[in-house]
Amino acid sequence: MNKGEREALAGLLPFEAEPRLPNDRRRLLKEFVMSEIRRPAGRPRRRPPRPALLASALALGVAAAVGVPVLLGGGTPAYAVSRNADGTLTITINQAKDPEPLEATLRGMGVNAVVDYIPVGKRCSPQPRSTSFLSRQEAQHPADGRPFLIWPSDEPGFRIDPAAVKPGQTAVLEFSVSADERTAGIWANISNGPVAPCTLVDSDEAPLGPPPGWEG
Amino acid sequence: MSLRARIRDGDAEAFEALFEEMERPVFSHAFRLTGDWSAAEDVLSLTFLEAWRLRRRIDADGGSLRPWVLGIATNVARNLRRAARRYEAALARMPRSLPVPDFSDEIVGRIDAAEQLAAIRQAFGSLRRQEQEVFALCVWSGLDHAEAAQALGVAVGTVRSRLSRARKKLEKLAVERQRASGWRQVKGDHDSVVRSVGEENR
DSSP states (O other): OOHHHHHHHHHHSOOOSOOOOOHHHHHHHHHHHHHHHHSOTTOOOOOOOOOOOOOOOGGGGOTTBOSOOOBOTTSOBSEEEEEOTTSOEEEEESOOSOHHHHHHHHHHTTOOEEEEEEETTEEEESSSSOSOBOOHHHHHSOTTSOOSEESSOOSSSEEEOGGGSOTTOEEEEEEEEOTTSOEEEEEEEEESSOOOOOEEEEOSSOSSSSOTTTTO | OOHHHHHHTTOHHHHHHHHHHHHHHHHHHHHHHHOOHHHHHHHHHHHHHHHHHTGGGSOSSOSOSHHHHHHHHHHHHHTHHHHHHHTHHHHHHSOOOBSOOOHHHHHOOSHHHHHHHHHHHHHHHTSOHHHHHHHIIIIISOOOHHHHHHHHTSOHHHHHHHHHHHHHHHHHHHHHHHHHHHHHHHHHHHHHHHHHHHHHHO
């Protein structure tokens, strides 16, 4: 098939934007596939610890970092939260060790949030942690058009919209954390009622959020 | 030893290099076939699990593994449930990302782009599955007729005739759409001018 022919056909269905996975997500899926193919057949085992990746210094480039960062040894903040012009916040996590300072920073910025870091091979118990989470439809397509989690996320951070959390509601943020303490995935939702604290338990299941089918 | 030969012999590092090289084309292909972000993530993971399982079928000699991998992705997308059953235990361990964005959400923000995308999905959906697969492989993924034939395990002549049928259908649809929108366009343009002035004054 020559170029002209292909262009003529492409013009009939002009799919211009190329769908692409965010980098974090791609890395997580690659790790998943590689750990599966290395898994001895029929005998589940834990992933071996991976050598630490270079800590990203990108967070330092964020212009209006308002979050109070906890510094790592080398002077790189463990996380940063910056406020964007449209009122949304970008969260960048360089070392996912202690979720409490991030949670406190978000609260200081007016977001009533609960933050947890979920290491490989763990999940929160209980799940779901609230009986009054927004349904997927409500979370992704709220009436005012401003969902809490903006997807796809900014590279290399995650973007949330504080305006989505109404008075009396609590935002729940769960981040999956790779063995090198980098975050890989995010699950977020908003609860209308109380949220159970996260007790980490061993798990072979998906690390984040309630199990499939929790909406009933 | 070539990448092909190394993968065939079970070299995980070589396989990781294949993942790096083919992740983007496989995800795009899967997304365009399924129209669903979450399904495309499943297809991506399952394609590589299948590729690893079938690695001994790789011929040590030959060119790029692209047609082979895209062929597996096409099969997985077509029989997603069957593939998911085969890897049920693995999929339970697959990291999930929620909330999963909808088809139109993540690649376009503008209403008109979303409408255009919906029109593309609709036109694509009017093709038969076999025509969709050939169209996606040849036009969107850039395989030539011989590579698409290899990917799908059919004759080159079959690829040509499916593509030509797809083209005829799509051209017919395009003509019909143009005829239908010729009208609305005039009115629509007028409306949008009025609307945008109103927005500026807000």
